[in-house]
Amino acid sequence: MTVDLAFLAGLEQDARQLDDLLAAMPVPTVRTAAQRAAAAAALDAIRARRSRIMAVHAEAIYDRLTDGRTRYLRIDELLAAAAAGYPGLVPLETQMAAESAREQADKEGYEIDQAIFLRGILCSPVAAPHLLDAMLRPTVRALDLLPGFAESGIAELESVRVERRDGVAHLTLCRDDCLNAEDERQVDDLETAVDLALLDPSVRVGLLRGGPMSHPRYAGRRVFCAGINLKKLSSGDIPLVAFLLRRELGYIHKLIRGVLVGDSWRSPYLDKPWVAAVDTFAIGGGAQLLLVLDHVLAASDAYLSLPAAKEGIVPGVANLRLTRFTGPRLARQMILGGRPIHAAEPEARLLVDEVVAPEEMDAAIARALERLGSEAVPINRRMLNLAEERPAEFARYMAEFALQQALRVHDADVIGNARAFARRRGAA
Template identity: 90%
Template sequence: MPSPAIRTSAQRATVTAAMDAIRARRSQIMAAHAEAIYDRLTDGRTRYLRIDELLAAAAAVYPGLVPLESQMAAESTREQADKEGYEIDQAIFLRGVLRSPVAAPHLLDAMLRPTPRALDLLPGFTRSGIAEMEAVRVERRDGVAHLTLCRDDCLNAEDERQVDDLETAVDLALLDPSVRVGLLRGGPMSHPRYAGRRVFCAGINLKKLGSGDIPLVDFLLRRELGYIHKLLRGVLVGNSWHSPYLGKPWVGAVDAFAIGGGAQLLLVLDHVLAASDAYLSLPAAKEGIVPGVANLRLTRFTGPRLARQMILGGRAIQAGEPEARLLIDEVVAPEEMDAAVARAVDRLGGEAVPANRRMLNLAEESPAEFARYLAEFALQQALRVHDADVIGKARAFARRRA
């Protein structure tokens, strides 16, 4: 077959029919054997493999069940419109694992372990209190880890680099014993429209989605199972009898806007404050994708009607609206943000806060509920990012920016 972008309608129909049959069979295999497959790949759940490592192991042990590493390497060089969609097959595998009540908790724990990069940087960070990365700067001041998003040229739009840097930064803040509270805030921008102003996050980088540089495993799934889940649950540090997880309270400070993934982040933080001229939005319908785990979490804050208005209808919430208080704890004038941030982190520094936030998070979202959602999300998001609708919207966005 020629490449996907230049296939005729008849050729596309042939490929679709063949792949539908293959994927139906793979789905049946995973529904029946996910636990046994996972146990073999992890040596009876004695090895902790992150999702990329798990898929690589599956490709070696069960060729044909998931795409080969060589296939994925070739796929990564293509624009989104010219990909074969092998990520859908990876999603089928991961859906089967995450549906298993035995395999899923082990995989969640594997993703909650500190990354090797964070462990390498930790000694230097504990000494100096500073870690500089391309997308995030971490600075410890008076027991507070200030995580500043610093992709100043693109309004902190999310890509694979930012996901890796943010997971590293969250790990450092959680592992450093001198840190009591974490703070997420956007830094000043060099982007012409917001030059010199702080911006929280513009959401997924649609230009990179169109160019094929937003991978399912290393961005869309790692983001949810990695640093965002660590913000909520903590980092897995051992098998202590009282808790294997080390969690800390988090404050979010929204300057200008929190769009898409930026708004999703606020749903796992313990205290959110925003400048009075800021706004929040989840433009999933406009982008054509699923807004992470917002579909699971948002209704707990807003109720079902407002959640549907935001996710299905694209409604933006201005910080000054009454409905904003469902998502934001404090709204202050832009010039008062620094003082409000200082008060917020001070309030969350109490000794009993970590235990109570852990109990609140368990009551609101159990790990089993999270795993069930992620199982379906993995497949639905993979289908969406390879759909012609999303590819067309990403291309149109890139043309507008050009």
């Protein structure tokens, strides 16, 4: 299959005309109704063309960018290569850099165009598995830190502290300034931490737990995760590629599949079992994490929630995974209605394995870690994960998620919700 370069040449010219049109306008929040309509029509037209190109040529484009799938490019590297190799197909790096400096309300939404490209790749049964594997490879940062961690057993990252004790990698979320709310920094740190735990041969099992907080309301108490940082979403600091997609295709997928380390005939992936301990609450992304871990404990005064409808965004891959745990009706109540699940409720046992008194958490965690340290656990959890969520199913979901999440975070209702949250936090 070859790429229709003549079609792409026409697209490059149209992209330049669009750039000129938008450059002549003020930022989106102060445009007139006529300017907004003209910008929307031009963007819609070029996005339709980009979608048609990717529907036909995704495999050929991906093969060319990866030298016949001999090079593993992460999604940011792949987009940069596409911008250089196929002008007009995706936004330029300079455009994305300028866009990143704007508040969310003043962005043009170029991430939507990146999502169109990635949807085409992830829909391809040939390209998608290779891209998923590229995202499962260890990060350069983790490889740089690995020798020091292997020797000391400690890695102090900004939002995560990693400590190896008796074969257990303790990953402690320590963003006490924001109740472990998720942002780009946390995604990078968590992928690094997960890589370190998976790559260190002295680690048998991993533990995720929130650290003590300094927030006045929760001072001294452990908190698992407050979900996406809406204040940073409002300010334009929650990027599609480096946060929303890297999170799902990077460290969360590695928690399921493991890290790709080679081409051994046994398995190219190195995976290990994981325990989560939920103190106080696991909101949004925190609750999503629990769906991929092997044993979940919750303090009896904790709760879980997926406030997607309130925030206006898609709750990661929870729409794919949650029904396996709860059934379709409760999943709809949680995702569409925002129903919280308190650990004391019977329904909580669909989402967590143990509910214990807060003062008994440490002992219960120790017992769970010991159980998952058995030699037969890793292979059995691998087979369970393959049975429950096949990679092709995950790729198809992520193809649609990439586009729909990009559309949502640039929609007026999400921007308004995030801005209102930021104002409330600023006044507090």
